[in-house]
Amino acid sequence: MTIRVVVADDQELVRSGFAMILDVQEDIEVVAEVGDGAAAVEAVERLSPDVALLDVRMPVLDGIEACRAISGRSACRTVMLTTFDSDEYVYEALHAGASGFLLKDVRRDDLVHAVRVVAAGDSLLAPSVARRLISEYTAATARPPALPESSAERLEVLTARERETLLHLGRGLSNAEIAAALVVSEHTVKSHVGNVLAKLGLRDRIQAVICAYETGLIAAGSAGPAAVSPSGE
Template sequence: MTIRLLIADDQALVRGALAALLVLEPDLEVVAEVGRGDEVVEAVRTAKPDVALLDVEMPGLDGIEAAAALRAVPGVRVLMVTTFGRPGYLRRAMEAGAAGFVVRDTPAAQLADAVRRVHQGLRVVDPSLAAETLVAGTSPLTARESDVLRAARAGGTVADVARELHLSEGTVRNHLSAAIGKTGARTRAEAARIALDNGWL
């Protein structure tokens, strides 16, 4: 039986390389490729793949948000394939409904095997990343603190962040202060970097 695949990655070269590797397997067929997270659901509905391979960082929607959106589409399983093997990403991807999470430099044969196992209904997780995730624990940030840090990453003022998120400036300051404290940072830029490095954003 042929397993139908969708590949979503914002780098055309990476998409093409993944597709070229996977179609060498006699039981795998790439039926769609997209470069944006907000194109994933429509492409899945149109091409009807069995497994969607999603990158984490994409424009429109990130891969984790796209995985969550795919919960509404029956018959497709999600395998995250990404450069960014951050512990928080693994936890968030699994919570969003992904069945597997592997890093992009996984050997081709192992990647093909991961696709098959996800298709069979099994969970597949990069073992070293799983261990890091257990050690790192869950994000200490609330959802709103994460939103505020994400918005603050662009370098805007408190007023800019408040406008973007429809919050008061005082509320933004409170969330930034809490996020700085919880990450052990000295500045909001450092807090955002720590949170990003841990995959909490």
Template sequence: MTIRVLIADDHAAIRAGLGLMLGGDPDVEVVGEAADGEVAVRNARTLRPDVVLMDIRMPRMDGIEATRTIVGEGLADVLVLTTFDLDEYVFGALRAGAAGFLLKSTSAAALLDAVRRVAAGEGVVAPEVTRTLLDAFATSRPGGSGSPEQGHTPVGADGAAAETVERAGLTARELEVLAALARGLSNGQISAGLHITEATTKTHVSHLLAKLGCSSRVQAAILAREAGIA
């Protein structure tokens, strides 16, 4: 099945370059572009892509707010592209529900792989980077040494994360899967560690996301880390 992609970036040259990187793959179709967040939301509503490649710093509506709207309305999964590694804007986009992020300097092969993984419901941040990301979130909590993104309240601040997990009524197996997500493990690694199939792992991930009210596995991992689950 063809993966439909919308590219949102305020630089025409970058949109063109990303389009060329994706256009050579027969399984991927670039269905539209957007130069700002408002157009990205409007085009996502009209075109219903599978994946939106989202720049963060754009005029009129930034990528964080556009991501929140697109994910909140269930229009598409969002993959954030940024020039900066783990800055506060990336934090904001992930908290808004983005499935993951890549640097704009990424190779065509890595970009295509990420698009496929997002379309399949997987996260796209490599496990070792995910652990760094989650650690950065942990230190940005109240009392930590980092600084959370401006204008966005940390998920689970003041102990709400632990309460959210407790009230979700997760099964013992779902808690094991959540802990694995908090360690930055992929579906394949979770399946091997728990001796279950990848299809079963995907089912557990889907169920726990619904119970926790999270829109992405990265959000669930952040929540788990802030609840002390790892």
């Protein structure tokens, strides 16, 4: 099955470079290259791709608003392209529906891997982006609204073991690592993860990380950097 991708970046060289890397893969087809967020939304609506790569900062419509529109209108998954030292919208973009974050200096193989991971329905954060998300945005006093129904009281719907699972998800552990920590099988962990996401109305493991911090299950800065397992395994 071919993964159809839209690449959106206002820098032509960056856009073309990413497109060239992806288009030579046997299982990936770049169906459109666009230079602004509005064009990205239009391309997604017209071409129904599987994944959209969106620069955070674009003219006409920025990447966050484009992500929000795409996530709200289609099944297309979005990966945000960000410059670690200057972009300050990671937290907001995750709320808008982003399934992954990559730095613009991402390695060729990592870019290809990210598209495949996100197309498969999993989530991905570059480790440095995850570190920024947790250390800064979850500790900020002025933040975007919390995820739907992710208040501390909402955790009462979870069993004790599901709360433990959420705690480990928030710390960035893979399913295998959670299984070792809880002394259960990976199959059981997958079941717990599914229950946590369903009960809290969370889309994926990235939102689970945010939820663990927003609800106070993990205090910001207490667990060190967390990176969401690319494969969710």
